[in-house]
Amino acid sequence: MTNQELNDLLASFEESSLSKLKLSTQEFTIEMERAVSAPAAPVIPAAAAAPAAPAAAEPEGDAITAPMVGTFYAASAPEQRPFVKVGDRVRKGQPVCLLEAMSYSNCVITSDIEECYNVIHDNGIVFRKGDVDDLAQKLIYALEHPNAVRMFKWLAAEYVCTRFPWDKIVVETLKLYQK
Numbered sequence: 001m002t003n004q005e006l007n008d009l010l011a012s013f014e015e016s017s018l019s020k021l022k023l024s025t026q027e028f029t030i031e032m033e034r035a036v037s038a039p040a041a042p043v044i045p046a047a048a049a050a051p052a053a054p055a056a057a058e059p060e061g062d063a064i065t066a067p068m069v070g071t072f073y074a075a076s077a078p079e080q081r082p083f084v085k086v087g088d089r090v091r092k093g094q095p096v097c098l099l100e101a102m103s104y105s106n107c108v109i110t111s112d113i114e115e116c117y118n119v120i121h122d123n124g125i126v127f128r129k130g131d132v133d134d135l136a137q138k139l140i141y142a143l144e145h146p147n148a149v150r151m152f153k154w155l156a157a158e159y160v161c162t163r164f165p166w167d168k169i170v171v172e173t174l175k176l177y178q179k
Helices: 003-015 098-103 114-120 132-144 146-163 166-178
Strands: 020-024 029-033 109-111 125-127
Touching: 003 029, 003 146, 029 146, 098 114, 098 146, 109 114, 109 132, 114 125, 125 132, 132 146
Parallel strands: 109 125
Antiparallel strands: 020 029
């Protein structure tokens, strides 16, 4: 199945009234499920509730919850220098960690600069460089279309693991050091 066929399937599912879809072939299985809200729980009045504890101070700003739990590594090992430090300049064309993020089945959102697009191809969400409104629209799209995010997560991992298999990377790295 091509990326375009997957995109078409996802679009058809998103536009349909289906709540669940499962497609199986000999090569793969795709399952899509729309989030269904649970019915509201009945309100039961509490009998002489104890006085409420004082509320904790709310942090300033908007809360952003991560769709998955992860671990951030600033360096390759505890005794190593960090990859990037606060205040470092990251130049255009320096797609920091895109392949790593994709290999862990993350849906990546990146600008359309050539260097980043050449890394992700059609396996992530791309916004126009410097266009804050386009980025905002793509973020809203990702929030409102969890099945698209799931598809991009699967495509990203599949792409990286197929294009950059570990055995090939080891051989290529050893060749570099043997020169």
